[in-house]
Amino acid sequence: MSKRFDAHEVRRYESLLLALRHELARDVDQVERDLEHDPRDVLDRGDAASGEATHSREREILRRDAERALAIDEALARLTDGTFGACATCGGDIPRTRLDALPDTRECVACAAASEST
Ligand SMILES: [Zn+2]
Structure with missing residues (x-):
């Protein structure tokens, strides 16, 4: 049990975090669907280079989303x-x-400002 927050606040932060994770999962679904369809569409137009660019941008989004999901899980564990x-x-x-x-x-x-500047 948290010393900083009472049970009510712990539940409130828990539901905030779960909502965030839910939102993130929906985003990831969307990006994965785009990854399945977009490169082929772009290649059909003979534009492989920008297809690759789109692909790597989506991979980057997925990587960041995975990091965020991990941060949310860690926050839930800290609760x-x-x-x-x-x-x-x-x-x-x-x-x-x-x-x-x-x-x-x-x-x-x-501390966040300090770690960003290093
Ligand atoms: Zn600090």
């Missing part, structure tokens, strides 16, 4: 073990406004 809301880098509290906007974040604003 269970009570470390949700603690910055993974400095151990400080992540502000609730940030958690509401980005419930799968692992770092507070300052």
Whole structure:
């Protein structure tokens, strides 16, 4: 049980995270469908080069979605073990406004800014 959040808040963040993961799964489905159909359509028009470009852009989206799905799963695990809301880098509290906007974040604003600039 989380020390930072009461049972009600834990449930609220859990449903936020589950909704995010659901949305992500729908996105991945869409991209996978596009991957099945688009390259062939493009190749039929004899434009293999842009077909490849589309392909790699979609692969990149899938890779990022997979990373996000992992981050969401980790956040759900942190809700269970009570470390949700603690910055993974400095151990400080992540502000609730940030958690509401980005419930799968692992770092507070300052640490996230620092790790982005390195
Ligand atoms: Zn921090």
